[in-house]
Amino acid sequence: MTDPAEVDIALVGGGGAASLVLAALGPGPRVAVVDPVHKRGQDRTWAFWGSPGTFLDPLLSASWDAVDVVTASSRRTLDLQPLRYAMLRSAPLYELANKNTAAVRVTAPAHTLRDDGDHVLVGAPDGTPLVRASWVLDSRPRPPARPGRTNWLQHFRGWWLESDKPVFEPGRAVLMDFRTPQPARGVSFGYVLPVSDRFALVEYTEFSPAVLTGDEYDTALRGYAAILGLDLTSLRVREVEDGVIPMTDGVFEARPSPRVVRIGTAGGATRPSTGFTFTAMARQAAQIAREVAAGRPPVPDAPYPPRHRWMDAVQLRALDRGLVDGVGFFERLFDRNPATRVLRFLDGTTSWAEDLALMSSSPLLPMTRAAAGDAWARIH
Ligand SMILES: Cc1cc2nc3c(=O)[nH]c(=O)nc-3n(C[C@H](O)[C@H](O)[C@H](O)COP(=O)(O)OP(=O)(O)OC[C@H]3O[C@@H](n4cnc5c(N)ncnc54)[C@H](O)[C@@H]3O)c2cc1C
Secondary structure, three states: OOOOEEEEEEEEOOOHHHHHHHHHOOOOOOEEEEOOOOOOOOOOEEEEEEOOOOOOHHHOOEEEOEEEEEOOOOEEEEEOOOOEEEEEEHHHHHHHHHHHOOOEEEOOOOOEEEEOOOOEEEEOOOOOEEEEEEEEEEOOOOOOOEOOOOEEEEEEEEEEEEEOOOOOOOOOEEEEEOOOOOOOOOEEEEEEEEEEOOEEEEEEEEEEOOOOOHHHHHHHHHHHHHHHOOOHHHEEEEEEEEEEEEEEOOEOOOOOEOOEEEOHHHHOOOOOOOOOOHHHHHHHHHHHHHHHHOOOOOOOOOOOOHHHHHHHHHHHHHHHOOOOOHHHHHHHHHHHOOHHHHHHHHHOOOOHHHHHHHHHOOOHHHHHHHHHHHHHHHHO
16 A cells, blocks of 8 residues: 655645635645545636635636616616626636646545644545645535524526627626515525626526425526516527525534644535625635745634624524515615625625624614524524
């Protein structure tokens, strides 16, 4: 049996979070990636907001300084500056991750992480040692350590639509369009992310407890295309993108042992109230790269402050128990706050004062009932 590779950092799980770390790391550290799948090509599209001027800028397919939020009775255009909403297809990120380091690739599933306090031995399911590392960044999917009290899903299907004639407005992205029929329990919306006047991602999304069937997503997308006035007979569906992202107030363990750090969705980077994950993963990757460059351990700050996780738990509970109307809730949030405040809240970077302003814009009585319910559940 050959000795396992010796590295400074083993990325266990080589998907979105690990690719961002690989892309951000400078030369120097010896890195291994352990994943049964060597990620390449297009398997997802990330939409996220942030400030321009990062290493991701050259990889973006499109970005927008303003986005629309649409309801049956209104269309608000949210000015995002100095932030911007951006679209990154997975292929260029995986490519950059593959190019940027001379990482050892171990194309096998990892099973055990034996941490002796100085090193971590990554083992295969049959016990074969795969890699010995000073640090492990583990992004393998896993359930939360403490199960959620409210467990919803952000689930969706998107069509990449192509036309021979100009039908989309490239300068105009739709963040959330609530004119879709609303589910009995949950919130639904469509959105449109145009890359050019002939090519756009049109998606149907639900925040709700359970996924739909393939036919139900197709029906919902056809309905949304009709709302947009798109003639599907003159459009081609070039790609289909399905996804399910957890929205849970369960607690993810970020540091299961001294030299193992969880990143990505497994490390709690998915925002419970929306399913958005990318910005927190990118922020953590940039911090890990800075720490490593400074000769410090590759340990990022928590993806979100505890008070935001509490606010999300309350919001999820209020939506789940039917204490607030989903569309009304989001409408009110965007109506009563500057867009940048809402977006920075969703990224976990707002101050206490901004959080108080956000809370005071939510319907007081139902949210107080949800907060009381949350407090009761915590002590029982
Ligand atoms: C289709 C889709 C679209 C999304 N769009 C957005 C978006 O627009 N904006 C946003 O903010 N978020 C989005 N997300 C959510 C989130 O950003 C992504 O899920 C992101 O890829 C999460 O990164 P991750 O590294 O945590 O997980 P993943 O990217 O899923 O990576 C986990 C990796 O672990 C590997 N693995 C599994 N088992 C083992 C094992 N035993 N050993 C080793 N490796 C293992 C898997 O092969 C995989 O490569 C989307 C998710 C999906 C599915």
